[in-house]
Amino acid sequence: TTMTASIAGFTFDDILLNAAGVYCQTTEELDQILEAPGAGSLVTKSATPMERPGNPGVRYADMALGSINSMGLPNLSLDYYLEYAIAHQADKPLFLSIAGLSKDDNLQMLREIQASDFNGLVELNLSCPNVPGKPQTGYDFDTTRQILTEAFTFFKKPLGVKLPPYFDIAHFDMIAAVLNDFPLAFVNTINSIGNGLMVNPDTDTAMIAPKGGFGGLGGAIAKPTALANVRGLRQRLNPEIKIIGTGGVKDGRDVYDLILCGADLVSVGTTLHQEGPTVFNRLKHELETEMKVKAYDDVAQFRGQLQTLD
Ligand SMILES: CC(C)(C)CCc1c(C(=O)O)[nH]c(=O)[nH]c1=O
Numbered sequence: 098t099t100m101t102a103s104i105a106g107f108t109f110d111d112i113l114l115n116a117a118g119v120y121c122q123t124t125e126e127l128d129q130i131l132e133a134p135g136a137g138s139l140v141t142k143s144a145t146p147m148e149r150p151g152n153p154g155v156r157y158a159d160m161a162l163g164s165i166n167s168m169g170l171p172n173l174s175l176d177y178y179l180e181y182a183i184a185h186q187a188d189k190p191l192f193l194s195i196a197g198l199s200k201d202d203n204l205q206m207l208r209e210i211q212a213s214d215f216n217g218l219v220e221l222n223l224s225c226p227n228v229p230g231k232p233q234t235g236y237d238f239d240t241t242r243q244i245l246t247e248a249f250t251f252f253k254k255p256l257g258v259k260l261p262p263y264f265d266i267a268h269f270d271m272i273a274a275v276l277n278d279f280p281l282a283f284v285n286t287i288n289s290i291g292n293g294l295m296v297n298p299d300t301d302t303a304m305i306a307p308k309g310g311f312g313g314l315g316g317a318i319a320k321p322t323a324l325a326n327v328r329g330l331r332q333r334l335n336p337e338i339k340i341i342g343t344g345g346v347k348d349g350r351d352v353y354d355l356i357l358c359g360a361d362l363v364s365v366g367t368t369l370h371q372e373g374p375t376v377f378n379r380l381k382h383e384l385e386t387e388m389k390v391k392a393y394d395d396v397a398q399f400r401g402q403l404q405t406l407d
Pocket residue numbers: 118143166167168169170171196222224225226288289313
């Protein structure tokens with residue numbers, strides 16, 4: 098069975114990778130993803146210019162419905178991940194994620210990457226915070242347009258964006274209208290569902306410490322929103338903008354569904370956090386099994402082919 102994809106001229110021999118933020122903080126973790134059978138690439142933890150400890154206290158929790166996190170962008174700095182990516186990019190195309198705390202931070206990091214020997218792909222995390230009082234950048238369409246306009250005046254390497262989930266069809270139209278104006282290599286959809294809250298039934302307290310317990314939701318609860326965002330954006334974006342589907346992947350059928358909705362690559366967060374890097378080989382074999390049941394031998398045969406009932 099053929100399970101490959103291409104983005105910006107790179108061919109991915111396996112279509113699975115980690116979701117930014119999960120299992121990608123240190124070289125030890127990154128090496129495990131790089132060497133994991135079934136993983137076709139990796140993405141580094143979203144970087145800021147300087148190292149950050151992230152939020153104090155319990156900042157991640159698993160629940161039946163999925164996970165909740167408010168990590169607070171802990172990362173070892175752009176230089177750390179840039180050095181790792183340059184040292185390992187000969188093996189396979191790698192993704193470098195950035196999440197500046199301001200537009201200038203993002204542009205400064207893109208300038209540094211542009212001037213470097215990195216020849217992989219950059220994922221600009223649009224869940225990065227905006228000016229106080231305004232919603233995250235991915236929900237501020239004018240700011241998103243502004244950042245991309247400035248970035249593309251100098252950035253020539255393959256660039257994609259990590260998008261928060263959208264819930265209003267008008268928002269699908271609005272973000273697609275912005276993104277279609279730029280030569281983006283890909284979009285990665287979705288990031289965690291923002292500002293959920295989970296309760297510990299034993300203590301009647303929030304599950305995580307930061308932000309009064311408010312945090313991004315991942316895992317099973319995110320699957321229907323992930324499918325809708327992959328599908329909605331695939332229907333609206335220029336075909337040259339490829340899609341990385343993220344959210345709610347637990348088994349091979351979940352990978353299959355994201356491809357059916359239009360995903361070229363599929364990334365795994367919560368389930369990777371819970372199971373470790375062996376998850377990739379499991380998912381790869383479960384996807385192969387599902388494809389055999391459907392008599393497909395290449396993901397290209399069913400990618401984006403979700404049928405509706407009308
Ligand atoms: C939410 C931000 C801290 C602004 C960005 C980093 C991030 C985090 C995080 O570091 O808390 N968690 C997520 O689920 N998605 C993210 O994009």
